[in-house]
Amino acid sequence: MSDAYYEKIARINLTTGEIKVEPLDLETAKKFIGGRGLGTKILYDEGVATVDPLSPENKLVYITGPMTGSNSPSSGRYMVVTKSPLTGMIACANSGGIWGAKLKFAGWDALIVEGQAPDWCYLNIEDDKIEILDAREYLGVLSEELDDKLKEKHGAECSVLNIGPAGEKQVLLAAVMNDKDRAAGRSGTGAVMGSKKLKAIVVKATRKQLDVIADVDALKEANKRALKILSDNGVTGQGLRALGTAVLVNIINGIGALPTKNWQESYCPTADQFSGETLAEKYLKKPGACYHCPIACGRVINHGDKVVGGPEYEPLWAYGSDCGNDDLYTIDECNRLCNEYGLDAIGVPCTIAAAMELYQRGYIKEEECAGVPLEWGSKEALVEWTKRMGDPETELDWLMSSGSARLCEHYGHPEYSMSVKKQEIPAYDARAIQGIGINYATANCGAAHVRGYMISPEVLGLPQQLDRTVTTDKAAWAKTFQDLTAVIDSMGNCLFTSFALGAQEYADLLNAATGTSWTVEQLLEIGDRIYNIERMFNKAAGMKPEDDRLPKRLLTEPITNGPSKGMLSQLPLTLPEYYAARGWVNAFPTDETLKKLGLDECVGK
C-alpha cells in the first residue's frame, strides 16, 4: 500500500451484528477518487437508489478521501453518503473536524453500515478492532454531552460522531454531528442513522499520520506550494480567519441578495446587527480550525457562561433576516441548539421562515402553535420551535421537522417552500445572482450552495469577477465549478481551499499522494463522472426532469426591495444551456455521455 488509501472497508451489518473487512477496489477508487465519488459509486452498484431511505435496506457510507488525514491543507474531511429521506435522492453530507482523519488513521477508507440494530447501539473503533456496543443508556442525550460521555468512557484521544434527539426520532432535518460542533448537516443523514438505531461512532487510532503516500517528497513540495498560495491569498490567508464565513452577511445584503422573511424581501436594513463584524466584536473568543487547516474559518464564541461553536453565515442569515430577526444572541442560541439536537442549521430555520409566512397569511392558526405563535422576529418562537423540531411531539412539530416542502404542501401552499428537491435553498437570492440559481436547480443533493459555489465568481470576484445580473456563460461556469467541487470533495480536502487553489494544485496534490498522473482536464472529467453517477442514482431513485426547478417565487415574483429590486431568475434560459454543456437531455445523461465518461454500468438505465 502506497497510494493514500488503506485499501480496506468495513461492512457492518447491524441486523446480524456481522462485521466484514472488504478490500478496496483500487481501480474503482481511483476512477472516482474516493469520498463523495466512491461513496456514490458503491451505493449505485449495490442498488440502494430504489430502497426506502429509512428502511434497513438503506446503507450509510462513512467515507474518507485519499487526502483525508494527509498533510495537505484542510484535509480533515469525511462524507456521509446515503439515500436521503428528505429528498429521496442521493445525500452526500460533508464534514470537517478531526473524526474523518482519525477514521483514516485507524486504517479505514470507509465504513458501510447496513441493516437495523435490534436495539440502540454504537460503534467503537480502535484501529483494526470494531465492536458494536450497547447505547441504550445514551438515548435522549444531547450531542455535545454524549461526546463528553463517550470520551470519558473511551479516552480523551478518541473522536466522536453521533446523532442527537432529532436523529433518534428520524427527523428528516437531522444531521450527523462530530467533534461537538461539526456537522454532516444536510439531507437528513442523521435520520438514517436513527432508523438503524445507531447513536454514535467512536474512533481511536494509534497512527498519527498517513503512512501510505505514493511520493512523499512530491507531496511535500505540492503542499508547500499550496500552503504558500493559501497564505498569500487575502481570503484564505486573513479574511476567513478574522471574520469567518459570517463576513458574507454584509456583502450579500449590500448587493441586495440577502433573502428576508422567507424571500419576500431581499435586503435587510438591520443586517449589520447579525453580521460577521458584529459577531467578532461582541462574542468571538477565537477562530477555530479543523484538522490541518491553515484557514481557520470556524468561530469559537462566548455564549452566556459557555464557550461554544459559533454560527456560520448560513444560520446567521436563516435565523436572522429570513425569519425577520436581527438579534445575534438568539441566533447564537439557536445555532447551539441545532448542534445539541443534531439538526441541519439551514433546513430548520428556513422551515421556520416558511412557517412564519404561512402564519402571516393565516394558514397556520395561532391555536396550532401550542403557546408560541410563529410571528416574524419572535425570539421565543425561534428558540422554542428549534427545540420542538429537534424533539417533536405535536402534529405541527412533526410537520415542521419534516422540512418546508412537506409543511407547505400540507397547508396547500407549496409555493411558500423555498426549496429544491425538498431541500431548503441557502442564503443567496438566485434572482439577484443568475449563476447560483443553475446550481441550486441542478445540485443532485437538492438545493445546496457548496456543490457549485457560483458566489465566488459572481460576487467575490474569485477567480475573476463575473456580472451577477447576466446569464452569459453562466451554465458553463456552473458545470465547471460543480465538477471541480466533486473532485475536491472526493479528495477529502475542504472546498474553502478553492478560494485560492486552482485545479492544477489539486492535481499536483492528488497525483503525489496516489501515484496517479491526472492532468487538469482528466481531473475535471472525473468530476463530471461523479456528477453523472449521482444523477443516475437520482434517476434510478425516481427523480423527474421537473425536479430541476426553482420555486415559483424566484421565477415570477420580482425582488421587492434593495439594490436588486425588480430582478428575476432567468433559469428557463440557462437550464437548456447547462444540459447541453453536460450532454444531458431532459435532465439526464445520454448513453453517449455515459460511455464517454466511462460509466458503462449506467448505459441503458
Add this chain to the structure above:
Amino acid sequence: MIEVRFFATLRDGRGKITQVPAEEASTAGDLLRRFEIPPEEVAILLINGFHSKPENPVKDGDVISLFPPVGGG
C-alpha cells in the same frame, strides 16, 4: 451627499458609515484616496449594490460599500 460604508477590516480607524459632500469626489477612487485606502486592499467595491471600479463616477445620493478580500460559504 455620498454615503460611504466600510466593512470588515476596513472599519479599523474609520468607523462603519460616513457621509462625504458630493462635490468632493467625482469617482470612487477619490473616496479611496480620501480615506487612505490603497485600491489593492479593496476586493469588492459596490456603488449602489453593483460591482464597480475605482474609476467609476459617483454622484449625490450614491451609496459606496467597500470590502477587503473575504470569502465564505
